[in-house]
Amino acid sequence: MPHTLKAIVGIGCLALAALLFVHLLRGQMPPNACVTLTSGRDTICQIEVWGEPLMIKAGFNTVMLANPPQPGTVRIYRNGLRMALVSDYEIVNQMVTFTVPLQPDDTLLADYRF
Numbered sequence: 001m002p003h004t005l006k007a008i009v010g011i012g013c014l015a016l017a018a019l020l021f022v023h024l025l026r027g028q029m030p031p032n033a034c035v036t037l038t039s040g041r042d043t044i045c046q047i048e049v050w051g052e053p054l055m056i057k058a059g060f061n062t063v064m065l066a067n068p069p070q071p072g073t074v075r076i077y078r079n080g081l082r083m084a085l086v087s088d089y090e091i092v093n094q095m096v097t098f099t100v101p102l103q104p105d106d107t108l109l110a111d112y113r114f
Helices: 011-025
Strands: 034-038 046-054 062-064 075-078 089-092 095-098 108-113
Touching: none
Parallel strands: none
Antiparallel strands: 034 046, 046 108, 062 095, 075 108, 089 095
16 A cells, blocks of 8 residues: 555645655555544644554564654554554553564564654
8 A cells, every 4th residue: 555645634734744745755654554634723734644563573462653643643553453452452652552462474564653
């Protein structure tokens, strides 16, 4: 899936949009990530990432998100199934720790806002 800038709303997002576009051109964004830029009355800019692939290291139950997420916005998918916070994983800052050991052939994707 190609990178997509879904929407750019408000002057506060223009500088960030330009920076993201440069990263996109340089190939520095995750290949499956879609990014949405939005703004509202109370926020200058929010970025929502869909489908960020998470890298699994053999022997570890912890993976790291590329950006610090806003609280309550993280959704983790393991092999296509949505995981439940607390019973399947915990998150502290950018670190996601799974309660069941990760397997080398697991596929992990994350959706979140930052």
